[in-house]
Amino acid sequence: MNPKAHQPDSLPAPGPGALAQSEALAAQIRAQIAAAGGWLPFDRYMEQALYAPGLGYYGGGSVKFGRRPEDGSDFVTAPELSPLFAATLARPVAQALEASGTRHVMEFGAGTGKLAAGLLNGLQALGASVDSYSIVDLSGELRERQRATIEAEAPELAARVRWLDALPTQFEGVAIGNEVLDAMPVRLFARADGNWNERGVKSEGEGFAFDDRPVTSPQDAAFLASVEQEGQLDGDYLTETHDAARAFTRTVCTMLTRGAALLIDYGFPRHEYYHAQRAGGTLMCHYRHRAHVDPFVYPGLQDITSHVEFTGIAEAGVETGADLLGYTSQARFLLNAGITEVLGEIDPTDIARYLPAANAVQKLLSEAEMGELFKVIAFSRGIDATLDAFASGDRSHTL
Ligand SMILES: C[S@@+](CC[C@H](N)C(=O)[O-])C[C@H]1O[C@@H](n2cnc3c(N)ncnc32)[C@H](O)[C@@H]1O
Known part of the structure; x- marks a missing residue:
C-alpha cells in the first residue's frame, strides 16, 4: 500500500x-x-x-485488491504488483522447506490467490514442489476468487491447494503471510x-x-x-x-512444530x-x-x-520457544533472495514484458516505496539453518 x-x-x-x-x-x-x-x-x-x-x-x-481505482479496488499489495515477488519469495521458502525436510506450505490471508499461484509455480521451477498448500483466511468470501486465480495460473498444481477454516494445532512446513498482521484489529x-x-x-x-x-x-x-x-x-x-497481531503470532509459532514462518508487512521496531x-x-x-x-x-x-510493531511480534514468537530466524527490510530480503536474477530471466529486449517487471522491482525495492517501510520477520523451530535471504543486513538486533 x-x-x-x-x-x-x-x-x-x-x-x-x-x-x-x-x-x-x-x-x-x-x-x-x-x-x-x-x-x-x-x-x-x-x-x-x-x-x-x-x-x-x-x-x-468488495473488490479490495487491484492496481487501479477504476476496477473498484482499494489498494495494491506486492503479489498483485508483480509475479516477481512470489517468484523471488519461492527461493527462501524452498530453502526453508529443504532445511525442515517438509513439503507443506501454509498461507495466511491469501488475498486474490496471486501469491499462492506464484509460489506453487516458483517452487516447482526450483524443483521444490509441495505436497500441500493450505490457505487460512478469515475472509471466506475470497476463497472462490483464490480458487479461480490458482486454477488459471497454476492449473496443474491447483489440486494441492486446500482451504482450512481454522489454524491446525500442529504444522510442519513453511507458513507465510503477506500484509496479514496490519489487517488485525x-x-x-x-x-x-x-x-x-x-x-x-x-x-x-x-x-x-x-x-x-x-x-x-x-x-x-x-x-x-x-x-x-x-x-x-x-x-x-x-x-x-x-x-490481536501478537496473539496471532503466538498461535502461529505454537502451531509450528517444525519449519519456518515468514511474515511480511509494513512497520517498525518498538523504539x-x-x-x-x-x-x-x-x-x-x-x-x-x-x-x-x-x-x-x-x-x-x-x-x-495500522503499521506493525515488530518488537512485539518478535517477543510473541520467541515466547513460544520458536527461534527468531531473521528480521530485515523487504528490499534487503528480496535482494538477498536474488530478485535481480529473477528479473534477469526476462529478456530485456522484450520491452513489453521487461519494462513493467523492472518498474515493479523498483517499487518493491525502493526506499521511497515499499523497500524500507516493509519488513520481513521469520521464526523457525527444529531446523538448524539460516536463510540466504537474511545473509546480509539482518536487523534482529534492532528489535
Ligand atoms: C491486506 S489483506 C492481504 C492479502 C494478501 N496476502 C496480499 O498480500 O495481497 C489481509 C488479509 O489477511 C486476512 N486475515 C486477517 N486476519 C487473519 C487471521 N487471523 N487469519 C487468517 N487471515 C487473516 C484478511 O482476511 C485478508 O484477506
Missing part, C-alpha cells in the same frame, strides 16, 4: 447497493455499542468493520495533558465518534508508561497497541514505532486507492490498517 492522504469528503461515493450494505453494518455496530453500555474499544469496532460476516470489509464482497490510546486514555467508539447520529476513557487496566498503564519513557513522549500523542515524532499514530484507511485517517467513513467498504 502506498498512501497519499486524502480528505474523506473528497472520496468517490459508493453505489446504492454498497451504501446499503455499509448502513446495515453501521446499524449492527451501533446495536453492539448500545449493548456494551454506549462504548466499544476501537479494536472491537475495527474487527466488525473488517470481519463482520457478510458485511465487513473482508467479510463482504488494534486498540487506540491517546495521551492528553500527561494522562493516557483508551480511545473507543460511541454512536453519534447515524454514525460514530471517538470517545476517550481513562486507562484502568494496570497492564495497559504499565505498557504505556514504558513506551512513554522509552520514546521520551511528553506532548499529546495518539498510538495503537497490537494485542521507532513509539517515537515522539509519530504523535498521530499509524491508523490508516484505504478506499479506491486513496488513503485517509477516518475509520468511520463507509464502514465495511474501506480497509482499515
